[in-house]
Amino acid sequence: MKATSEPPVADAQVETLPIAEVARRTGLSADTLRYYEKAGLIDAVRRTPAGVRRYAAADLDWLAFLLRLRDTGMSIADMRLFADLRRLGNESVPARLDLLSEHRQIVDRRIRDLRANLRALDRKISHYRNLLEEQ
Amino acid sequence: MKATSEPPVADAQVETLPIAEVARRTGLSADTLRYYEKAGLIDAVRRTPAGVRRYAAADLDWLAFLLRLRDTGMSIADMRLFADLRRLGNESVPARLDLLSEHRQIVDRRIRDLRANLRALDRKISHYRNLLEEQ
DNA sequence: GCTTGCGGTGGAGCGCGCTCCAAGTCCTAG
DNA sequence: CTAGGACTTGGAGCGCGCTCCACCGCAAGC
Numbered sequence: 643m644k645a646t647s648e649p650p651v652a653d654a655q656v657e658t659l660p661i662a663e664v665a666r667r668t669g670l671s672a673d674t675l676r677y678y679e680k681a682g683l684i685d686a687v688r689r690t691p692a693g694v695r696r697y698a699a700a701d702l703d704w705l706a707f708l709l710r711l712r713d714t715g716m717s718i719a720d721m722r723l724f725a726d727l728r729r730l731g732n733e734s735v736p737a738r739l740d741l742l743s744e745h746r747q748i749v750d751r752r753i754r755d756l757r758a759n760l761r762a763l764d765r766k767i768s769h770y771r772n773l774l775e776e777q
Numbered sequence: 778m779k780a781t782s783e784p785p786v787a788d789a790q791v792e793t794l795p796i797a798e799v800a801r802r803t804g805l806s807a808d809t810l811r812y813y814e815k816a817g818l819i820d821a822v823r824r825t826p827a828g829v830r831r832y833a834a835a836d837l838d839w840l841a842f843l844l845r846l847r848d849t850g851m852s853i854a855d856m857r858l859f860a861d862l863r864r865l866g867n868e869s870v871p872a873r874l875d876l877l878s879e880h881r882q883i884v885d886r887r888i889r890d891l892r893a894n895l896r897a898l899d900r901k902i903s904h905y906r907n908l909l910e911e912q
Numbered sequence: 913g914c915t916t917g918c919g920g921t922g923g924a925g926c927g928c929g930c931t932c933c934a935a936g937t938c939c940t941a942g
Numbered sequence: 943c944t945a946g947g948a949c950t951t952g953g954a955g956c957g958c959g960c961t962c963c964a965c966c967g968c969a970a971g972c
């Protein structure tokens with residue numbers, strides 16, 4: 643699917659992706675991907691001997707999850723908390739569950755608020771429509 | 778309702794509010810209220826001879842509307858566009874209607890996205906709950 | 913008169929989430 | 943051997959939406 647120079651399964655095992663491809667797939671910039679790693683959101687990504695990042699499928703899955711958290715309004719600091727917990731392994735599952743449930747509540751409330759605001763917008767729009775028709 | 782020193786209907790006509798009271802009612806800080814005025818979101822508020830702002834009921838209504846726009850994610854620049862149109866009077870109603878309808882679409886899409894993300898969060902939460910029970 | 917307190921102004925500063933840059937390394941193609 | 947391109951790093955810079963600050967004025971109460 644790419645005409646450029648992909649290594650023909652050069653490395654040892656499975657398929658890994660260069661940062662540019664991960665950027666393309668996630669919609670993040672390469673700079674942002676490196677920034678997330680520096681910020682502790684992403685475990686250190688595997689590297690080629692030359693120090694070039696190669697992202698594995700698990701990295702992509704984690705990134706997708708992070709993006710979900712981000713898109714629901716979670717701050718980088720809070721995502722970092724979650725990432726730190728994840729690094730602790732299974733024993734942190736209860737704590738992660740708590741964090742996630744709490745966040746779920748926040749998102750739920752956000753949706754409710756947006757819906758209320760949407761209804762108010764609709765009333766305003768109707769008001770404008772009426773104004774137009776009367777003139 | 779206030780034990781402090783309110784002028785006993787000092788001015789000419791109706792009830793107007795000092796900035797501190799408007800801050801209290803809107804949840805904005807006095808600094809933010811002044812900032813919004815400077816940024817062109819609010820028409821110049823009436824002043825006492827000494828230059829002190831007195832907010833009228835119409836100002837509060839407009840502020841409430843602005844807050845709705847803000848809370849649904851509209852940028853200050855876009856709110857400013859809307860405020861500028863409003864200043865033009867009735868002839869800008871179609872343009873305002875367009876802006877508002879467009880924004881409505883954005884909010885609607887945002888709600889949809891949030892709901893999709895919420896469902897994904899719920900799946901993740903269930904996953905964690907299962908993990909806990911199995912152990 | 914003096915203090916207290918609320919309000920005014922202009923402008924600097926801040927936290928967030930990136931974004932951009934310079935300078936260097938490595939690999940490949942020609 | 944050279945040139946080009948993708949990648950690396952550390953650190954500076956940016957746009958947004960406030961937030962804070964120093965300094966000043968005014969009005970009321972002691």
